[in-house]
Amino acid sequence: MNTDTSTWFSSWFDTPYYHILYKDRNDTEAHAFMDTLTNYLNIPENGTILDLACGRGRHARYLNKIGYDVTGVDLSENSIAYAKKYENHRLKFKVHNMCQPFNKQFDAVFNLFTSFGYFDDDTDNLKTIKAIKANLNDFGFGVIDFMNSDYVIENLVPEEVKTVNNITFNLKRYVEGNHIIKDISFTDNDHFYNYKERVRAFTLEDFEQLFEEANVHLLDVFGDYNLRKFSKKTSERLVMIFK
The missing domain is CATH 2.60.40 (Immunoglobulin-like)
Structure with missing residues (x-):
C-alpha cells in the first residue's frame, strides 16, 4: 500500500514516524541554548514564555523546569496530546495556529529549531510575525531560531x-x-x-523585510546556540531577537 501525503506539515508532524526519525535530537545542546538565551534576554524570575510550534514540548518542559511560566502551542493535535501529560500549574499546552495571535501577552515568544517557513501561503509568514508582536508585552522579546539557508x-x-x-x-x-x-x-x-x-529558504534579508512590514525592530542576530556573531558563510543557525 502506498501512502502519499502531500499536505505535509499537518500530516507528517502528526505521525509517530516524525518522532522516530528525529528521536536522537540533542537535548543537551537544546537545554544549553535555552539557558544561554533566557540569561541573555534577562527574562524576569517566573517570567512568561510562549513556545510557538512547540511540538511535543521538549523545550517548553525544560523552560518550565528552570523557573518560567510556559505555554506551548502547536498545530499538531497528537503532539499536544502527548505534551499535555507533562502539564502543571505553570506549564500549559494548546492546539493553536501560530499565524494567529494567542490573545495573551508574554515576556518572550520563542519560535525554535526552524519551525517557521512551512506555509504554502506566503502571507502566513507575515501574519506569524505580526502575531508574535501582538503576543509580546511592552518589555517582551521575540526570538526566531531558523537555519542559515545559505549555509x-x-x-x-x-x-x-x-x-x-x-x-x-x-x-x-x-x-x-x-x-x-x-x-x-x-x-x-x-x-x-x-x-x-x-521549508522556505528564508535569508536574513527576507526576515528583515518581513520585520519591516510587521513594524518589528530587529535587535540582535546570532549564528549559533552560543550566541556568537552571525556569518552568512559559516554560521549554521540564524537566531534573531526582536521586539
Missing part, C-alpha cells in the same frame, strides 16, 4: 540512509525554487510511506 544550501547532503527503530529512512535533499525540500521514504509493516518536508 544549508551550500552544505546540502543530497542523499542519506538512516535506520532508527528498525525502520530504514531514505532521505533526499534538494532545492526547488525558494524552498529546501527533504524527501523521506520508508517501509514499515509492508506499507510504503513517502513524506516531504518543505
Whole structure:
C-alpha cells in the first residue's frame, strides 16, 4: 500500500514516524541554548514564555523546569496530546495556529529549531510575525531560531540512509525554487510511506523585510546556540531577537 501525503506539515508532524526519525535530537545542546538565551534576554524570575510550534514540548518542559511560566502551542493535535501529560500549574499546552495571535501577552515568544517557513501561503509568514508582536508585552522579546539557508544550501547532503527503530529512512535533499525540500521514504509493516518536508529558504534579508512590514525592530542576530556573531558563510543557525 502506498501512502502519499502531500499536505505535509499537518500530516507528517502528526505521525509517530516524525518522532522516530528525529528521536536522537540533542537535548543537551537544546537545554544549553535555552539557558544561554533566557540569561541573555534577562527574562524576569517566573517570567512568561510562549513556545510557538512547540511540538511535543521538549523545550517548553525544560523552560518550565528552570523557573518560567510556559505555554506551548502547536498545530499538531497528537503532539499536544502527548505534551499535555507533562502539564502543571505553570506549564500549559494548546492546539493553536501560530499565524494567529494567542490573545495573551508574554515576556518572550520563542519560535525554535526552524519551525517557521512551512506555509504554502506566503502571507502566513507575515501574519506569524505580526502575531508574535501582538503576543509580546511592552518589555517582551521575540526570538526566531531558523537555519542559515545559505549555509544549508551550500552544505546540502543530497542523499542519506538512516535506520532508527528498525525502520530504514531514505532521505533526499534538494532545492526547488525558494524552498529546501527533504524527501523521506520508508517501509514499515509492508506499507510504503513517502513524506516531504518543505521549508522556505528564508535569508536574513527576507526576515528583515518581513520585520519591516510587521513594524518589528530587529535587535540582535546570532549564528549559533552560543550566541556568537552571525556569518552568512559559516554560521549554521540564524537566531534573531526582536521586539
